[in-house]
Amino acid sequence: MNTRAKRLIEEGRSFLLTTHIDPDGDAIGSVFAFAMALGTLGKEATVYLRDRIPYRYEFLPAPARVVHAVPEGKYDAIFVLDCGSLFRVGSGHDRIGAMAPIVNIDHHDTNDHFGTVNLVDPGASSTGEIIYRLLKSLKVKVDPDMAVNLYTAVFTDTGSLRYDNTSLEAFKICEEMVKAGVRPSWVAGMVYESHPKERFLLLGEVLCTLATYGERIAMARVTSEMFERTGTNREFSDGFVEFIKEIRGVEVAVLIREIDKQHHKISMRGKGAVDVAAVCNGFGGGGHRNAAGCRIEGTMEEAEEKILRALAPEGCTKDG
Template sequence: MTASKAEITRILAEIDNGSSFLITSHESPDPDAVGSSLALANYLSGRGKDVTVYLSDPVPDNCSFLPMADQVYAEMPERDFDVCFVLDVGEFRRAGKAVTGNKRIGRLINIDHHLGCENFGVCNLIDPKASATAALIHRIIKAAGDEVDYPAALCIYTAILSDTGSFHYSNSDPEAFAIAGEMIDKGVNAWDVNENLYESEPLQRIALLALALSDLTVSPSGEYASVTVTLDMYEKTGANAQDTDRFINYPRSIRGVQVALFFRQIEEGLFKVGFRSKGKMDVSAVSASFGGGGHHNAAGCTVKGTLAEVKALVFDRLEQMR
């Protein structure tokens, strides 16, 4: 039995033996965080379990169509749980203080596909080769001998579609396509998912994108390019951090660019930096040099300083590590 199969066996034992489950993911949740959480929630609910989903930040508008999205808690319930599933966080701290400092949430089960993910759970199902955390949820359901019902299928398909960049990224492996096909067989409408994820944009998001692209920066070599969102831009447009999803794809799409960057201001003097590589450079190594983490082709970190200082520091580091 492989390590992954052994972990799944242990997770299934935890599910069988537990009655109350908390499910959570990282701050600023993306469609994989939301989709994998809600897929697991729908599955456990179908097995008659007491299930609570808590996210420290709101469900993004483009994921609000997913089953149980309207039941996600914005505040941590004051109660005890037998088991807490922590999904897609990479580092435990990214689950937020309401989780990391909570002694009432029970036994931790860590499910993730980030390279270098911390082993903080009693069970740690970590596979950096998985296309999305939702693919691991699919493995758990199938290992239990259960069928994926429509609500869970919709969540799993949405998560994998998003995390593979609509099957454009290098993590679009045979398993991802096989799961997607299976979910379509379960009744998932590919067009409906695409429309909800990508073609129902709020006006403030497009206004924010226009400002972000106005700060498009390309390195002299043409190999690195970035866009930026500042606090002032949020104020001008009425948008927020949730509206910045996929902004990094615009500099990434430029011919010759090997690494795209997204500088997102969190507060005065502090920026979140996202990296996307086309494969030539391991951006997880660049991110780690700033105390961050991620995958070979997708990573992130936070850097202190003014925008000019942060951009100069990060671009210089890229040149040093090329």
């Protein structure tokens, strides 16, 4: 473990911790566990989250101080977790960047090393894994609340131990956390079984639009009419693209969601053969090789055409 980071923790008294906008399980679980750990070391830890906590992560045990506006206090160091770049913290990131030394803790391979100290390990399954190691090196005893946070961080960021980043280490940490008091089915119930019924009514309508092209591109639509009919909004369709990705042989899964008749939000998933970040980049978006997104101007039909042209410049036809 990095000795400068360790010294900052040992010598400091008051810390600010933060993570990215639209926080996921790894972001929240890591930042909460670390704040609790600093508390057990007799330090003051304040967590700043720009956004509210998504409903599926509301069950996570929270540390004493969580604020949603950049606090005014004086800090001995700022820990920025799970952010490839400082701007991912959202509004106030520039002020935060000037407050105190920054410790950048992350596992994204696109991390731009924005910290004064950088604990960046693209080989780690999750930021939760790096925090776990940090707690070990700080000799923090992981209590059940920290354990639930770390378990959720690792478990969700590996897609419940299904994604490519599912390492032996990820299993070991989950096992340790179960020993420390986590009940796996309780966490899974909270994270994966807290969807409103309307989500599935919407999914039903969306899947009825599913089409494949040359057996390797799969695409489905979400329209405003569907939201209206099922009493839902765009948030209800988060993750639908993952279902499309489950089709055998499909290399790229695409979900097109209507913002309005002339603007569409695109979510793209790959399985390795195609760099979907590069494709989305071409439309002004971005992401990772296997998970990216962008916005496209034009009607639904125009958006579909543009995507197909980008994914199959040689042309492709809709499968029967």
